[in-house]
Amino acid sequence: MQKIPYKIYLDEQEMPKAWYNLRADMKNKPAPLLNPETCQPMKAEELEGVFCKELVQQELDNDTKFFPIPEEILDFYKMYRPSPLVRAYCLEKKLGTPAKIYYKFEGNNTSGSHKLNSSIAQAYYAKKQGLKGVTTETGAGQWGTALSMACSYFDLDCKVYMVKVSYEQKPFRREVMRTYGATVTPSPSDTTNVGRQILKEHPGTTGSLGCAISEAVEAAVSSDGYRYVLGSVLNQVLLHQSVIGLETKAALDKYNITPDIIIGCAGGGSNLGGLIAPFMGEKLRGEKDYRIIAVEPASCPSLTRGKFAYDFCDTGKVCPLAKMYTLGCDFIPSANHAGGLRYHGMSSILSQLYDDGYMEAISVEQTKVFEAAEMFARVEGILPAPESSHAIRAAIDEALKCKETGEEKTIVFGLTGTGYFDMVAYEKYHDGKMDDYIPTDEELEKGFEKLPKID
Numbered sequence: 078m079q080k081i082p083y084k085i086y087l088d089e090q091e092m093p094k095a096w097y098n099l100r101a102d103m104k105n106k107p108a109p110l111l112n113p114e115t116c117q118p119m120k121a122e123e124l125e126g127v128f129c130k131e132l133v134q135q136e137l138d139n140d141t142k143f144f145p146i147p148e149e150i151l152d153f154y155k156m157y158r159p160s161p162l163v164r165a166y167c168l169e170k171k172l173g174t175p176a177k178i179y180y181k182f183e184g185n186n187t188s189g190s191h192k193l194n195s196s197i198a199q200a201y202y203a204k205k206q207g208l209k210g211v212t213t214e215t216g217a218g219q220w221g222t223a224l225s226m227a228c229s230y231f232d233l234d235c236k237v238y239m240v241k242v243s244y245e246q247k248p249f250r251r252e253v254m255r256t257y258g259a260t261v262t263p264s265p266s267d268t269t270n271v272g273r274q275i276l277k278e279h280p281g282t283t284g285s286l287g288c289a290i291s292e293a294v295e296a297a298v299s300s301d302g303y304r305y306v307l308g309s310v311l312n313q314v315l316l317h318q319s320v321i322g323l324e325t326k327a328a329l330d331k332y333n334i335t336p337d338i339i340i341g342c343a344g345g346g347s348n349l350g351g352l353i354a355p356f357m358g359e360k361l362r363g364e365k366d367y368r369i370i371a372v373e374p375a376s377c378p379s380l381t382r383g384k385f386a387y388d389f390c391d392t393g394k395v396c397p398l399a400k401m402y403t404l405g406c407d408f409i410p411s412a413n414h415a416g417g418l419r420y421h422g423m424s425s426i427l428s429q430l431y432d433d434g435y436m437e438a439i440s441v442e443q444t445k446v447f448e449a450a451e452m453f454a455r456v457e458g459i460l461p462a463p464e465s466s467h468a469i470r471a472a473i474d475e476a477l478k479c480k481e482t483g484e485e486k487t488i489v490f491g492l493t494g495t496g497y498f499d500m501v502a503y504e505k506y507h508d509g510k511m512d513d514y515i516p517t518d519e520e521l522e523k524g525f526e527k528l529p530k531i532d
């Protein structure tokens with residue numbers, strides 16, 4: 078039998094030349110974004126005030142199956158792509174499992190995560206439109222970093238609203254962004270109306286993603302030549318991230334490997350949506366079947382315990398309404414250390430697929446996540462991001478089930494990034510000071526009561 082190499086790399090010619098739009102193969106399309114005032118589907122002209130023109134087209138297009146990747150973006154991708162698909166031989170051995178484990182590693186670039194795949198695309202379209210710059214929010218800092226890199230490449234101005242608690246706790250992330258030329262403002266700030274309002278209502282607040290989004294949107298619509306960009310959740314972001322799944326599938330096909338289980342962590346849903354895209358496409362077309370598992374933190378369980386309903390994407394309620402699994406736009410998760418998984422909602426595409434029964438979701442507690450992270454770091458060498466470690470946890474648990482049953486399943490998971498900027502979290506774990514706060518039903522109910530009433 079052919080020996081599978083440790084790392085399956087594609088060469089440049091084998092890289093995907095087009096993004097795949099999963100929506101084209103969905104029978105039940107994701108619900109449209111609604112204008113919060115009229116509750117009617119957002120029209121392109123309305124969205125173009127906030128987002129770049131071509132990105133709006135991508136956002137609204139449920140039918141075009143492939144979008145060619147512009148040459149300029151392909152050139153940038155070539156600096157860090159194709160990313161390796163790694164056979165986790167050492168992890169398999171450590172677990173003593175007959176399962177075969179593969180991970181797609183997206184942390185091999187300075188931003189340290191998959192987010193660069195979409196930030197470079199969004200910056201490209203902003204530049205093409207002749208804009209001066211873009212605004213955005215960042216929680217843990219990965220998206221802000223990825224966007225700063227992309228903006229500096231295309232010589233665009235970049236304004237980042239960073240959740241205050243991260244701004245203070247993660248000065249190094251902030252400095253990486255400034256190295257790439259971004260302006261970083263702690264949110265909530267007094268530079269926007271919505272920020273001032275939130276500060277007045279909640280003095281001393283350390284901020285949230287939803288709140289930083291509101292500020293970034295306001296900053297974009299109130300300055301000439303600026304648009305707002307978002308690092309996850311939106312359809313366009315899942316489209317760009319399909320490059321992850323297309324590469325994964327090409328690498329597996331090269332060695333005739335068919336996965337049984339595909340696993341990814343889910344914050345807003347972009348890496349998972351990208352990783353599973355071509356596989357889910359086959360599933361939707363009835364060609365193949367895979368088990369697909371979304372993994373979320375027990376402290377922010379939007380798929381596993383949320384409601385499938387229209388909700389605001391941000392705390393300030395300035396953004397369109399999206400139909401998604403949500404915990405309510407005021408939900409602020411307890412201090413867990415996977416910053417990228419703290420969003421209250423989930424991509425409309427993934428929400429629809431989950432509701433239609435095409436994928437599973439589980440939630441895991443953070444001490445279990447760090448236990449898996451540490452084991453992985455010790456045997457596979459890579460120090461994983463806390464977000465990515467949710468997927469590691471689930472992959473390990475599935476591999477251990479195979480050990481019991483003797484099944485030789487093939488498991489593929491997304492290793493979305495590295496955790497060098499998360500050492501405070503690792504420190505808490507090592508010192509036994511990490512807790513596993515899980516919200517009660519009563520607490521979640523409070524968020525559901527405030528969902529906008531739309532049918």
Ligand SMILES: *Cc1c(COP(=O)(O)O)cnc(C)c1O
Nearest residue numbers: 309344345346347348417464494
């Ligand atoms: C942002 C982030 C995530 C979660 O975001 P998704 O949009 O759900 O993919 C996961 N892993 C890392 C390393 C991240 O930076």
